[in-house]
Amino acid sequence: MVALGLTCAELNEKASHSLAVRSALSAAAMGYGAGLLLRRLMYATNLLHARRLPVPVISVGNLTAGGTGKTPFVAWLVRRLGAAGVRPLILSRGHAAFVVQNGQCVNDEFLILRQMAPSTMHIQGKNRHRNALRALATESPDCFVLDDGFQHWQLARDLDIVLIDATNPFGNGHLLPRGVLRETVPALRRAHVVVTTRVDLVEPCRVEQIERKVKAVHPQVVTARTSCQAVRVRALDTKAPVSTASLRGRRAFLVAGIGNPVSFRLLAERLGVDVAGMRVFPDHYAYQASDVERLRAMAQKAGSEYILLTQKDSVKLDMLPVDLAGFWQVEIEVAFEAGEDECMNAVWNVV
Incomplete structure (x- = not known):
């Protein structure tokens, strides 16, 4: 008790507060779940209709x-399609859009995909059906890739690929906002392909457990496994690329404003980085010029001259009118560990 610095009364108050928070979040999650069920029923009974496009x-x-x-x-998928002579167009909502590019307000994911798949057309906006019709009239794509579309029931799709992060597959098992689940696991029955990602960051037995849980819900679903491989590191000030091997043994401070920042730290450690510290920001964080100097000071205090960032962070810092010496982005690509042929067969069956 003395070591914790809390009295019995304070501990009881803290426990009561935690219980109250959990109760409030549980009630909100129940409301979210009820709304989700109602929405699905409206589509199932044709009170609402998913609109179908003339291309896959x-x-x-x-x-x-x-x-x-x-x-x-x-990015991997549209490059594979493009290499086969198919012209895909990416449709995404554009959550937290902050900059105008080519006449549309876009977010950090648009900027990353422009780096990773520069030849692929991409339209962001809330009304993806309207954007698709506009694209059909002006760009004539062969198919659409709906980014983050599993819960976007307004638009009919020919293939549903669902990704599950091996490092945090189902969160704490609760729906939003108590947990991170948008839908419960049985929703995987709608999926055609389930890909377990970041399998290189966990033990093989964990991946097998995830796949058994998926197959228990949907025995016929196609399964695959991928890892995110760091392919190069690039200095933000000079844009000079260097090999990821140069990071081994280097002391670096990590910065991540992504959905799963733990995965970035695991990736850095796997590359042999001596992690001096880490600053985590909310997903889609809007960086300010003042953040750069604060991050540099934090890195120096931790004894590091290097600051490693994800591409999602670097595309936003890169737009600021500041000196980015010492800031490096880690560029990644998807690598299949199993099931690539089966995944692509499912794609070719609809395209």
Whole structure:
């Protein structure tokens, strides 16, 4: 008791507060779940209708609120389609859009995909059906890739690919806002392909447990496994790329404003980085110029000259009128560990 610095009364008050918070979050999650069920019933009974497009629609989504590696997977998918002579167009909502590019207000994921798949067309906006019709009239794509589309029931799709992050597959098992689940696990019955991502960051037995849980819900679903491989590191001030091998043994301070920041630390440690410390920001965080100097001071205090960031963070810092010496972005790509052929067969069956 003395070591904790809390009296019995204070501990009881803290426990009561925690219980009250959990109760409030549980009530909100029940309301969210009821709304979700009602919405699904409205589509199932044709009170609401999913609108179908004249070309195939492939959705890449997840069960949880972000952090599964959708963006690099979408980049991989559209590059594969493009290499086969198919012209895909990415449709996404554009949550937390902050900058105007080519006449549309876009977010950090748009900027990342422009780096990772520069030849692929991409339209962001809340009304994806309207944006798709506009694209059909002006761009003539062969298919649409719906980024983060598993819960976007307004638009009919021909293939649903769902990603599950091996490092945090189902959160704490609760729906939003008590947990991170957008839908419960049985919703996977709607999926055609389930991809377990970041399998290199966990033990193989954990991946097998995830796949058994998926198959218990949907025995016929196609399953695959991927890892996110760091392919290069790039200095933000000079844009000079260097090998990821140069990071081994280097002391670096990490910065991540992504859905699953723990995965970035695990990736850095896997690369042999001596992690001096880490600053985590909310997903889609809007960086200010003042953040740069604060981060530099934190890194120096931790004894590090290098600051490593995700691409999602670097595309926003790169737009600030500040000196970014010492800031480096880690560039990643998807690599299949199992099930690539089966996944692509499902894609070719609809395209």
